[in-house]
Amino acid sequence: SLESVWDEHLLTSAPIQHLSGITYWRDLKLEVSNKVLIPRPETEIMIEIVSELFKNNQGKKIFADLGTGSGALSIALALANPIWEGIATDVDKNVLDIASRNFANCSKQSNLSFYCGHWWNPLNNFKGKIDLAVANPPYIPKDVYAELPLEVKNFEPKIALFGGEDGLDHIKEIIKFAPLFLREKGWLLLENHYDQGDKVKELFHKKGFVGVRTLRDFSGIGRFTIGRYK
Numbered sequence: 560s561l562e563s564v565w566d567e568h569l570l571t572s573a574p575i576q577h578l579s580g581i582t583y584w585r586d587l588k589l590e591v592s593n594k595v596l597i598p599r600p601e602t603e604i605m606i607e608i609v610s611e612l613f614k615n616n617q618g619k620k621i622f623a624d625l626g627t628g629s630g631a632l633s634i635a636l637a638l639a640n641p642i643w644e645g646i647a648t649d650v651d652k653n654v655l656d657i658a659s660r661n662f663a664n665c666s667k668q669s670n671l672s673f674y675c676g677h678w679w680n681p682l683n684n685f686k687g688k689i690d691l692a693v694a695n696p697p698y699i700p701k702d703v704y705a706e707l708p709l710e711v712k713n714f715e716p717k718i719a720l721f722g723g724e725d726g727l728d729h730i731k732e733i734i735k736f737a738p739l740f741l742r743e744k745g746w747l748l749l750e751n752h753y754d755q756g757d758k759v760k761e762l763f764h765k766k767g768f769v770g771v772r773t774l775r776d777f778s779g780i781g782r783f784t785i786g787r788y789k
Protein backbone atom coordinates (compact mmCIF):
# COMPACT_ATOMS: atom_id res chain seq x y z
CA SER A 560 0.00 0.00 0.00
CA LEU A 561 0.95 3.64 -0.34
CA GLU A 562 1.27 3.89 3.43
CA SER A 563 3.73 1.01 3.70
CA VAL A 564 5.80 2.44 0.85
CA TRP A 565 5.94 5.76 2.67
CA ASP A 566 6.88 4.06 5.95
CA GLU A 567 9.71 2.22 4.25
CA HIS A 568 10.91 5.45 2.66
CA LEU A 569 10.99 7.16 6.08
CA LEU A 570 12.63 4.19 7.75
CA THR A 571 15.37 3.38 5.23
CA SER A 572 15.69 6.58 3.10
CA ALA A 573 15.09 4.40 0.03
CA PRO A 574 14.11 6.68 -2.87
CA ILE A 575 10.37 6.67 -3.60
CA GLN A 576 11.34 5.97 -7.23
CA HIS A 577 12.93 2.67 -6.17
CA LEU A 578 9.96 1.68 -4.05
CA SER A 579 7.55 2.40 -6.90
CA GLY A 580 9.98 1.24 -9.63
CA ILE A 581 9.17 4.26 -11.80
CA THR A 582 10.01 7.90 -12.28
CA TYR A 583 8.69 10.74 -14.39
CA TRP A 584 11.09 12.77 -16.50
CA ARG A 585 9.86 15.35 -18.99
CA ASP A 586 6.80 13.67 -20.51
CA LEU A 587 8.21 10.17 -20.05
CA LYS A 588 7.30 7.51 -17.55
CA LEU A 589 10.42 5.42 -16.97
CA GLU A 590 11.21 2.19 -15.17
CA VAL A 591 14.12 2.64 -12.76
CA SER A 592 15.98 0.37 -10.35
CA ASN A 593 19.07 0.55 -8.19
CA LYS A 594 21.11 -0.23 -11.35
CA VAL A 595 20.47 3.19 -12.92
CA LEU A 596 20.71 6.81 -11.85
CA ILE A 597 17.25 8.26 -11.23
CA PRO A 598 17.14 10.91 -13.98
CA ARG A 599 17.23 14.41 -12.48
CA PRO A 600 15.05 17.37 -13.44
CA GLU A 601 18.07 19.60 -14.22
CA THR A 602 19.10 17.15 -16.96
CA GLU A 603 15.77 17.74 -18.75
CA ILE A 604 17.14 21.00 -20.20
CA MET A 605 19.66 19.09 -22.30
CA ILE A 606 16.78 18.27 -24.63
CA GLU A 607 15.94 21.99 -25.03
CA ILE A 608 19.62 22.81 -25.61
CA VAL A 609 19.71 20.25 -28.43
CA SER A 610 16.52 21.48 -30.09
CA GLU A 611 17.92 25.03 -30.01
CA LEU A 612 21.16 23.81 -31.64
CA PHE A 613 19.37 22.15 -34.54
CA LYS A 614 16.42 24.47 -35.03
CA ASN A 615 17.89 25.84 -38.30
CA ASN A 616 19.51 22.58 -39.29
CA GLN A 617 16.83 20.10 -40.24
CA GLY A 618 17.43 16.72 -41.82
CA LYS A 619 18.64 13.40 -40.63
CA LYS A 620 21.23 13.35 -37.86
CA ILE A 621 23.03 10.56 -36.04
CA PHE A 622 23.25 11.06 -32.30
CA ALA A 623 24.81 9.09 -29.46
CA ASP A 624 23.97 9.04 -25.76
CA LEU A 625 26.93 7.65 -23.83
CA GLY A 626 26.10 5.91 -20.56
CA THR A 627 22.38 6.06 -21.14
CA GLY A 628 21.25 4.51 -17.82
CA SER A 629 17.44 4.56 -17.75
CA GLY A 630 17.55 5.85 -21.33
CA ALA A 631 16.01 9.22 -20.44
CA LEU A 632 18.17 11.41 -22.69
CA SER A 633 18.31 9.07 -25.66
CA ILE A 634 14.60 8.25 -25.60
CA ALA A 635 13.59 11.92 -25.36
CA LEU A 636 15.90 12.82 -28.27
CA ALA A 637 14.67 9.92 -30.41
CA LEU A 638 11.02 10.85 -29.78
CA ALA A 639 11.53 14.58 -30.38
CA ASN A 640 13.42 13.89 -33.63
CA PRO A 641 11.80 10.92 -35.38
CA ILE A 642 13.99 11.22 -38.49
CA TRP A 643 17.21 11.12 -36.46
CA GLU A 644 18.95 7.84 -35.71
CA GLY A 645 20.11 7.37 -32.12
CA ILE A 646 22.61 5.10 -30.47
CA ALA A 647 22.55 4.62 -26.71
CA THR A 648 25.49 2.95 -24.99
CA ASP A 649 25.92 1.59 -21.49
CA VAL A 650 28.61 -0.54 -19.89
CA ASP A 651 26.04 -2.74 -18.10
CA LYS A 652 23.91 -5.15 -20.11
CA ASN A 653 21.20 -5.19 -17.41
CA VAL A 654 20.99 -1.42 -17.60
CA LEU A 655 20.55 -1.57 -21.38
CA ASP A 656 17.64 -3.97 -20.84
CA ILE A 657 15.94 -1.32 -18.68
CA ALA A 658 16.66 1.43 -21.23
CA SER A 659 15.37 -0.56 -24.18
CA ARG A 660 12.23 -1.59 -22.26
CA ASN A 661 11.69 2.08 -21.48
CA PHE A 662 12.00 2.97 -25.17
CA ALA A 663 9.53 0.25 -26.17
CA ASN A 664 7.07 1.39 -23.49
CA CYS A 665 7.32 5.06 -24.50
CA SER A 666 6.87 4.73 -28.25
CA LYS A 667 6.37 2.68 -31.36
CA GLN A 668 9.43 4.26 -32.99
CA SER A 669 12.48 2.28 -34.01
CA ASN A 670 15.09 5.04 -34.40
CA LEU A 671 17.08 4.18 -31.29
CA SER A 672 19.52 1.28 -30.87
CA PHE A 673 21.28 0.05 -27.76
CA TYR A 674 24.92 -1.04 -27.61
CA CYS A 675 26.77 -2.45 -24.63
CA GLY A 676 30.21 -1.06 -23.80
CA HIS A 677 32.32 1.62 -22.18
CA TRP A 678 31.59 5.19 -23.42
CA TRP A 679 32.49 5.31 -27.14
CA ASN A 680 33.78 1.73 -27.38
CA PRO A 681 30.66 0.22 -28.99
CA LEU A 682 30.65 2.91 -31.71
CA ASN A 683 33.51 1.67 -33.88
CA ASN A 684 31.22 1.51 -36.91
CA PHE A 685 30.29 5.16 -36.45
CA LYS A 686 33.76 6.73 -36.49
CA GLY A 687 33.52 10.22 -37.95
CA LYS A 688 29.75 9.90 -38.37
CA ILE A 689 28.21 11.25 -35.18
CA ASP A 690 26.48 14.65 -35.53
CA LEU A 691 25.80 14.99 -31.83
CA ALA A 692 26.93 13.15 -28.71
CA VAL A 693 25.38 13.78 -25.31
CA ALA A 694 26.25 12.35 -21.91
CA ASN A 695 25.44 12.80 -18.27
CA PRO A 696 28.50 10.93 -17.01
CA PRO A 697 29.47 10.26 -13.39
CA TYR A 698 31.16 13.49 -12.22
CA ILE A 699 30.92 13.62 -8.42
CA PRO A 700 34.37 14.25 -6.85
CA LYS A 701 35.64 11.87 -4.17
CA ASP A 702 35.14 14.19 -1.17
CA VAL A 703 31.65 15.20 -2.33
CA TYR A 704 30.67 11.56 -2.88
CA ALA A 705 31.53 10.76 0.74
CA GLU A 706 29.06 13.42 1.90
CA LEU A 707 26.15 12.62 -0.42
CA PRO A 708 22.73 12.19 1.22
CA LEU A 709 22.03 8.60 2.29
CA GLU A 710 19.10 8.51 -0.10
CA VAL A 711 21.61 8.84 -2.94
CA LYS A 712 24.75 7.13 -1.57
CA ASN A 713 23.06 4.03 -0.17
CA PHE A 714 20.71 3.42 -3.09
CA GLU A 715 21.91 4.83 -6.38
CA PRO A 716 24.74 3.16 -8.33
CA LYS A 717 28.21 4.51 -7.51
CA ILE A 718 29.22 3.72 -11.09
CA ALA A 719 26.73 6.36 -12.31
CA LEU A 720 27.86 9.06 -9.85
CA PHE A 721 31.52 8.75 -8.88
CA GLY A 722 34.01 10.57 -11.10
CA GLY A 723 37.28 9.94 -9.25
CA GLU A 724 39.42 12.34 -7.20
CA ASP A 725 38.34 15.56 -8.97
CA GLY A 726 35.20 14.09 -10.55
CA LEU A 727 36.58 14.56 -14.05
CA ASP A 728 37.88 11.04 -14.87
CA HIS A 729 35.02 10.09 -17.18
CA ILE A 730 34.44 13.55 -18.61
CA LYS A 731 38.14 13.58 -19.62
CA GLU A 732 37.86 10.20 -21.30
CA ILE A 733 34.72 11.13 -23.22
CA ILE A 734 36.28 14.39 -24.48
CA LYS A 735 39.56 12.66 -25.36
CA PHE A 736 37.99 10.18 -27.79
CA ALA A 737 35.22 12.43 -29.12
CA PRO A 738 37.31 13.64 -32.09
CA LEU A 739 37.45 10.05 -33.44
CA PHE A 740 33.69 9.67 -33.53
CA LEU A 741 32.25 13.12 -34.23
CA ARG A 742 31.90 14.23 -37.81
CA GLU A 743 33.29 17.59 -38.89
CA LYS A 744 31.45 20.27 -36.89
CA GLY A 745 29.80 17.60 -34.74
CA TRP A 746 28.60 18.64 -31.30
CA LEU A 747 29.46 17.29 -27.87
CA LEU A 748 27.16 18.20 -24.97
CA LEU A 749 28.02 17.10 -21.43
CA GLU A 750 26.49 17.60 -18.01
CA ASN A 751 29.00 18.48 -15.27
CA HIS A 752 29.10 19.25 -11.56
CA TYR A 753 28.15 22.76 -10.42
CA ASP A 754 31.75 24.01 -10.15
CA GLN A 755 33.38 22.13 -13.07
CA GLY A 756 32.31 24.47 -15.90
CA ASP A 757 35.66 26.26 -16.38
CA LYS A 758 37.72 23.07 -16.15
CA VAL A 759 35.52 21.19 -18.61
CA LYS A 760 35.64 24.12 -21.03
CA GLU A 761 39.44 24.01 -20.89
CA LEU A 762 39.39 20.24 -21.57
CA PHE A 763 37.24 20.84 -24.67
CA HIS A 764 39.65 23.55 -25.89
CA LYS A 765 42.69 21.32 -25.35
CA LYS A 766 41.20 18.67 -27.65
CA GLY A 767 40.53 21.19 -30.42
CA PHE A 768 36.85 21.99 -29.86
CA VAL A 769 35.55 25.40 -30.93
CA GLY A 770 32.60 27.53 -29.85
CA VAL A 771 32.84 26.03 -26.36
CA ARG A 772 30.24 27.38 -23.93
CA THR A 773 28.98 26.71 -20.42
CA LEU A 774 25.19 26.66 -20.18
CA ARG A 775 23.14 27.11 -17.02
CA ASP A 776 20.47 24.96 -15.44
CA PHE A 777 17.24 26.36 -13.94
CA SER A 778 19.13 27.22 -10.72
CA GLY A 779 21.59 29.38 -12.65
CA ILE A 780 24.39 26.83 -12.23
CA GLY A 781 26.85 26.28 -15.11
CA ARG A 782 25.72 22.69 -15.45
CA PHE A 783 26.38 21.88 -19.13
CA THR A 784 29.32 22.27 -21.48
CA ILE A 785 28.95 22.28 -25.23
CA GLY A 786 31.42 22.47 -28.06
CA ARG A 787 31.89 21.69 -31.69
CA TYR A 788 34.66 19.58 -33.14
CA LYS A 789 36.30 21.92 -35.67
Ligand code: GLN
Pocket residue numbers: 596599695696697698699711719720721750
Ligand atom coordinates in the same frame (compact mmCIF):
# COMPACT_ATOMS: atom_id res chain seq x y z
N1 GLN B 1 23.33 15.35 -10.37
C1 GLN B 1 23.56 14.08 -9.79
C2 GLN B 1 23.58 14.20 -8.26
O1 GLN B 1 23.91 15.25 -7.77
C3 GLN B 1 24.86 13.48 -10.27
C4 GLN B 1 24.73 12.97 -11.63
C5 GLN B 1 26.04 12.53 -12.22
O2 GLN B 1 27.04 12.22 -11.56
N2 GLN B 1 26.03 12.51 -13.48
O3 GLN B 1 23.25 13.28 -7.55
